[in-house]
Amino acid sequence: xxxxxxxxxxxxxxxxxxxxxxxxxxxxxSLYVLNPVAxxxxxxxxxxxxxxxxxxxxxxxxxxxxxxxxxxxxxEFLAELxxxxxxxxxxxxxxxxxxxxxxxxx
Amino acid sequence: MNALMQRVxxxxxxxxxxxxxxxxxxxxxxxxxxxxxxxxxDHGEMTTAEVKSVLDQLASAGTLFLxxxxxxxxxxxxxxxxxxxxxxxxxxxxxxxxxxxxGEREADRIRDLGIRSVQVxxxxxxxxxxxxxxxxxGSLHRSLAAIRFLRARGLHVLIANVLMRQxxxxxxxxRALAAELGVECTIDPTITPKMDGDTSILNLRxxxxxxxxxxxxxxxxxxxANEPPPPTDDDMLDARPCSAGHTACYISPYGDVFPCVQxxxxxxxxxxxxxxxxxxxxxxxxxxxxxxxxxxPTCSTCSFMTTCTRCPGLAYMEGNMKGPSSADCEKxxxxxxxxxxxxxxx
Numbered sequence: 180x181x182x183x184x185x186x187x188x189x190x191x192x193x194x195x196x197x198x199x200x201x202x203x204x205x206x207x208x209s210l211y212v213l214n215p216v217a218x219x220x221x222x223x224x225x226x227x228x229x230x231x232x233x234x235x236x237x238x239x240x241x242x243x244x245x246x247x248x249x250x251x252x253x254x255e256f257l258a259e260l261x262x263x264x265x266x267x268x269x270x271x272x273x274x275x276x277x278x279x280x281x282x283x284x285x
Numbered sequence: 286m287n288a289l290m291q292r293v294x295x296x297x298x299x300x301x302x303x304x305x306x307x308x309x310x311x312x313x314x315x316x317x318x319x320x321x322x323x324x325x326x327d328h329g330e331m332t333t334a335e336v337k338s339v340l341d342q343l344a345s346a347g348t349l350f351l352x353x354x355x356x357x358x359x360x361x362x363x364x365x366x367x368x369x370x371x372x373x374x375x376x377x378x379x380x381x382x383x384x385x386x387x388g389e390r391e392a393d394r395i396r397d398l399g400i401r402s403v404q405v406x407x408x409x410x411x412x413x414x415x416x417x418x419x420x421x422x423g424s425l426h427r428s429l430a431a432i433r434f435l436r437a438r439g440l441h442v443l444i445a446n447v448l449m450r451q452x453x454x455x456x457x458x459x460r461a462l463a464a465e466l467g468v469e470c471t472i473d474p475t476i477t478p479k480m481d482g483d484t485s486i487l488n489l490r491x492x493x494x495x496x497x498x499x500x501x502x503x504x505x506x507x508x509x510a511n512e513p514p515p516p517t518d519d520d521m522l523d524a525r526p527c528s529a530g531h532t533a534c535y536i537s538p539y540g541d542v543f544p545c546v547q548x549x550x551x552x553x554x555x556x557x558x559x560x561x562x563x564x565x566x567x568x569x570x571x572x573x574x575x576x577x578x579x580x581x582p583t584c585s586t587c588s589f590m591t592t593c594t595r596c597p598g599l600a601y602m603e604g605n606m607k608g609p610s611s612a613d614c615e616k617x618x619x620x621x622x623x624x625x626x627x628x629x630x631x
Contacts, residue, residue, distance in 0.1 A: 189399065190399040191375075191399070192349060192372075192375055192376055192377030192378070192399075192401070193349075193375045194344070194347060194348070194349040194375055194376075195347070196293060196296060196297055196300075196302055196304065196347050196349060197296040197297060197299065197300040197302060197347075199296070201293050201349060203349070203377045203401070205377070205399040205400065205401040206439070208401065208441070210287070210289050210290055210293070212289055212292070212293060
């Protein structure tokens with residue numbers, strides 16, 4: 180498959196609480212709690228690492244799952260998180276979210 | 286609270302995560318509200334670098350909900366730098382402000398930073414009453430203008446309406462004003478002693494008849510079934526009195542850590558200690574954490590126990606964190622009287 184790059188969307192708050200990533204959207208206060216595989220996808224969402232590398236280097240190592248199954252599951256999670264507006268995806272590397280926060284990150 | 290959010294809080298409680306922190310960045314203020322519990326002199330606020338270090342530590346500890354308050358936040362010249370830093374760390378942020386320094390430019394920046402909500406104190410729809418409480422002529426007009434700037438940018442705004450003797454009858458009009466502005470409104474009859482223990486402002490608390498009116502106003506409380514409170518059981522007796530020290534705490538502009546903004550029990554200071562050391566190791570924090578409802582000698586046997594909104598911090602300020610809070614005793618009594626009367630006197 181071609182490379183898919185993914186990064187966290189703007190205007191979200193997120194924290195790993197007791198092992199689960201909790202995400203809160205600023206605009207409508209929608210709340211999401213991610214399962215362990217989705218958490219691994221979320222934590223790897225740096226906009227620079229393609230999905231297949233995340234699956235191979237993170238998910239297959241952390242979870243007892245073969246590459247084909249893991250890639251299918253991760254792709255589904257990516258599609259779901261994108262549909263919910265939590266992740267941005269592209270076939271090119273992505274810049275960080277929230278340009279307004281770039282100064283604070285530096 | 287929906288079930289998913291409740292699950293997040295439950296897991297935070299199980300794991301001892303300080304999920305919500307109120308962080309006052311300054312006690313300086315440009316209003317002089319008659320009921321305020323703070324000393325507005327600057328006794329050495331944390332610097333920008335110190336605040337950022339605390340934010341780093343809170344993020345590591347698992348804090349998600351961050352309430353920035355004061356004093357008046359907008360008096361800190363580094364406010365937007367700190368907000369940007371906090372947002373980059375992934376915090377969900379609520380601001381509490383009087384908003385009289387909040388213009389269109391500030392509203393733009395708050396929107397661009399992804400701040401989830403802004404709480405503004407409005408005491409009355411009447412300028413003479415609101416401005417009489419804040420001691421700043423024109424403050425109602427300026428606060429309302431700021432709310433309109435925020436709403437025009439789609440931001441979630443909440444009006445906090447603290448009730449005291451001079452404005453107790455105005456809350457229906459404040460609620461109507463909030464509806465007109467498209468914002469939420471909360472009513473709170475709680476006046477607390479000053480942080481230094483001075484109780485002189487408690488005479489501003491609304492009277493019993495005024496409190497009774499609030500507790501029998503069906504537009505506020507709905508239409509509760511006029512049934513006796515549920516009986517006490519072991520689950521209730523094993524419950525924690527509130528979230529203070531369990532999933533929440535408060536940090537002052539000087540780095541002092543307390544279980545809650547209304548619970549001024551010193552537990553540590555972040556200028557000399559790491560947040561995690563205070564949160565997990567402080568004997569005072571652990572003392573608060575160990576208390577269960579069954580450990581409250583008076584309240585655990587009170588007939589209002591299952592419906593009371595007892596505040597451990599107010600009890601502490603009355604001299605015993607395991608004792609009753611007289612203000613909450615009064616509220617429970619008046620609430621029960623209102624229920625017994627079974628009528629809407631509003």
